[in-house]
Amino acid sequence: MKTNRLKRNLAIFFTYFFVFCFIIFYMAPFFWMLLTSFQSQVNLTSIPPKIEFANWFENYRKLLNNDKFMLSLRNSIIVSLTTTILTLAFASMGAYAIARLNFKGKSFILFSNYSIQMGPAVAFLIPIFLIMRSLNLIDTLAGFIIAILVFTLPVSMWVLLGFFKSIPREMEEAGLIDGCKRFQIFLEIILPMSRPGLISAGIVTFILVWGELLIALPLTLSKSIPLTVFASSFSGIYFTDYGGAAASAILSALPTVIITLVFRNYLLKGLIEGAVKG
């Protein structure tokens, strides 16, 4: 009896110990970034670096007075929200069609969907750049949004497909007998029933787009740059503004951190459902 209790306590201790180590390992860079964002360039370039909190808001003040930062913030908000809405609209219809209808090319669409998720994003970069250039969409928000949809649609379709497949067909049949047309069933029965899936697909999309740099770098030059591209501009050949870069990175990360914390239950539910039933 006593040995059992000891074993259980030891197990609990080690579980907590490993979780603690993991948290330290993953959160340390973030805390270092937060600390850096409060320091002046002089402190950061001293050897050894000094930690002071005398003028701790200076980097943020500078950023908020920087027109380019405000422009990139505005761009990130517009691109992220628009892409999220468009992704949810197209992905939900696409996933519903795949989940419920039989049509030619269905397996090809599914295969393409998974290939895009599995393939490296950089492989799609050159064709996307060439297409956008020929459409005169370089350095436009529309071009950036269209390009990013290539990557957000498959992920959201995968999340939603599992949800739609888990809805019993009888629900739709009840709708048909009640008097619904096919699209009404989708709007009035399927979508409301898939709310957790839609929310998690929306969050995943928003986070993906908000943190997107690889596609944004070649497609945005000045007036359409998002926050990620702006943050990367702090690093130069001769000079790197560590404090500014850290403050900008913190401000960029803030919305995704808040969203993830607020909606973490939906996010988990949506992704697990997709993984199991997809």
Add this chain to the structure above:
Amino acid sequence: MASVKLKNVYKKYPGGVTAVSDFSLDIEDKEFIVLVGPSGCGKTTTLRMIAGLEEITEGEVYIGDKFVNDVAPKDRDIAMVFQSYALYPHMTVFDNMAFGLKLRKTPKDQIKKRVHEAARILEIEHLLDRKPKALSGGQRQRVALGRAIVREPKVFLMDEPLSNLDAKLRVQMRTEISKLHQKLQTTIIYVTHDQTEALTMASRIVVMKDGFIQQVDSPQALYERPDNLFVAGFIGSPQMNFINVVAEKQGNDIYLKFGGNSVKLTEGKAKKLESTDYVGKEMIMGIRPEDIHDEAAYIETMPDAVIDAEVEVVEMLGSETLLYMTIDGSTSNLIAKVNPRTKARTGDKIKIAFDANKIHLFDKDTERTIMN
């Protein structure tokens, strides 16, 4: 209110599977028809074809006088209650019941009136603001019925609506659906695999097997005069006993021989059998458990229908007792439903008597009834 007519209806799936074959049935207005049969017999497919949820491969379906083969479910003026209830989880009970009416652009005051009226009949008025997840199984079932009632359809279709309820609630809801049918006076087509539900609720029962109709008749007629071996075995619980017998003529009498036993047919049945060419041939005898008796008084009055049996299991059910027995010299087993005061115990060798009036005979090859 409407009649429903199915004329030579077939359902064939790609790959050659035929779920329903040559299904023809005239359902009269206000009738309570129950489709019953084992899993995979095509009963639900038939119901879904009437609902318009399944395409009809061949044949014609009429609701009232209207040919509905190509009519969308929403335009067939039917309502359906599903096995899983299929209530919309994001809507309240009121909205669930009102949904069909809203889609048909019924005026709001009418919707409110009809939903409240249906809720009153089903005693669910206090649940109207709740969501389905906050309801018990029985309450959900009532809401599903309510959703069908408010539409005031010509025909109600019910697909095993009680199979998700516990035994006690099922019995209660069975009575309520029967009452509802009397109150609403609407045609109901009801699918179940539970023969007790079929027997207690239906005005007529359609017994199905492998996509074919086996027999259509009133519950009483099905029970007393089954058309074939399948119907005889399917209807009734415990099921009818079947024993391979040979009919032998001795003088003016006909005896059914099996193992070392023989049972004399009644005069009427003997005459009937003689008019066929089954005398001397092997047949299947059917006898219902309640037509086998172990009381001494009964055995004395029926000396020509007494056989020896050994009791293997005794099941006390309170109002009756089931005896599971083997017959001397025969591989057949028998179940008898006897008086609970029986003295028979496991391992006892007892005498039992058949009620010769209630013997059924079936052709061994075609399994059709020779006589009931």
